[in-house]
Amino acid sequence: MASSIFSSIERSGVSNPLIRKLQASRLLLPADLAELEGALTTTFAVPAHQDLARVNELPRDVHILTEGFACRYKVLPDGRRAILAFLLPGDFCDLHCAVLGRMDPAIASITACIIARTSFARINELASNNPRIANALWRATLADEAIAREWLVSMGQRSAGPQLAHLICELHFRLQMIDLAGADGFSFPFTQEELGDALGLSSVHVNRVLHQLREEELISLQGRMLTILDLPRLERFAGFSREYLRSPLPAPQSIPITHGIK
Amino acid sequence: MASSIFSSIERSGVSNPLIRKLQASRLLLPADLAELEGALTTTFAVPAHQDLARVNELPRDVHILTEGFACRYKVLPDGRRAILAFLLPGDFCDLHCAVLGRMDPAIASITACIIARTSFARINELASNNPRIANALWRATLADEAIAREWLVSMGQRSAGPQLAHLICELHFRLQMIDLAGADGFSFPFTQEELGDALGLSSVHVNRVLHQLREEELISLQGRMLTILDLPRLERFAGFSREYLRSPLPAPQSIPITHGIK
DNA sequence: CGAATAGTTGACTAACGTCAATACTAGTGG
């Protein structure tokens, strides 16, 4: 199963979205970026709706989504599936697993994906020797956590309509950050069942709520392209505040430029 | 468990539960523990049901819960409150906020608490100069994340009964880890409204579900003391697996003992 | 002891799930 999928399309990736994201964050020096990029040599392609964790059983590798959509999920004993996060280009798939040394939630592609891989040993070496990189990686996992926390708020306190609207706002904002959302809309390749598993709703109910959002002319959805018709109104309806997604610059002392004295 | 190795520290009477936890994890050398403990000099008391974030508006400090129960929460514009995590002794209150440089969710005490404080600058200095400490702190935030993810599963896929049971199992396990849960039961100081805000349920429904758990003789709850009457049955009912709470030892290469070469 | 807070219970309502039938769509091979 595993080998056929990884008819590895090796590419010399200068345009890794993770590197671009980190570059934009201004947390790292050019030299740091080069170090990190040097570790991301191997990339491979995965078809849509493919289980990634099972394909590669080594939890000691770290994967970065480079192109396409994926998700983290967990299946319960009774067969229900919980989608815990949607992964977009530039996101780490399993950095936390590598740090903890445990392959906790599974990863699956949603669309066809391109994924970059490196060994955790390599990442760990970089982080150990360069606190700026360690800090940037740490912050990346914390950004994940902030999104998960907001999902928690959504699931607990928002009814289905606002909850779905909130997810749309989140994806829109995150895709904008990586230049993957135009003014006209963005790629929205999720099935209603996937949305349901992410929101804790049945796919039937997702359908109805989606219908409602279209009827109220908040969004339009044709093919797999979603257009936000009235962003301010959608954000208000969702109770969305982009604050939690912003990556604030750390205070001066949290970037120890003077590292090396020790 | 690792008592003989760290006997020198034990004899010196480590009172801080964070240090005890890290000590038990075997991630750090005695010297590392001493470094960290040296940073936790200031402690202060907070009465029950007190807002902690507002008490200390400086987001550049890091707080560690030393005694008592607290929670992370967020209030929505419409006044609803979402509790995002319960904090137990030894937990960081706001390490992630400090790293990200943003005071995201608020913290409130549930019981009277004792809290240790240190400056983030100090923590950051330790982490920058000592990758073992950086790793341990990173893992601590990831442990948080694992719990949040499991809450997400609970809220999305479990109905109220199993969800509440799951929370009880989680708290029981976490309290056991820090020697705060006896065989006879453990302190359970949450109001039903707090439980509701954490589970995304109304307090009325929490009451009914709690009643049901008692009727089925899974738990008993008197005063603020909860007793688990049949742990295996409760865990089965909740769909609880303690796997996600375990702190696995990292693979050898993730503890670079040889740090200092650079 | 009294006042506030927390817990309990019932009646009713709203949100969401389940089941099932039908329509659409993209990809497939003839």
Next chain:
DNA sequence: CCACTAGTATTGACGTTAGTCAACTATTCG
């Protein structure tokens, strides 16, 4: 180009879970 198929979307009828409102009781605490 068409039919075939499997997955996906849509819609209706109905059941279940959980929310709301409201009254009442039990605790806690000053």
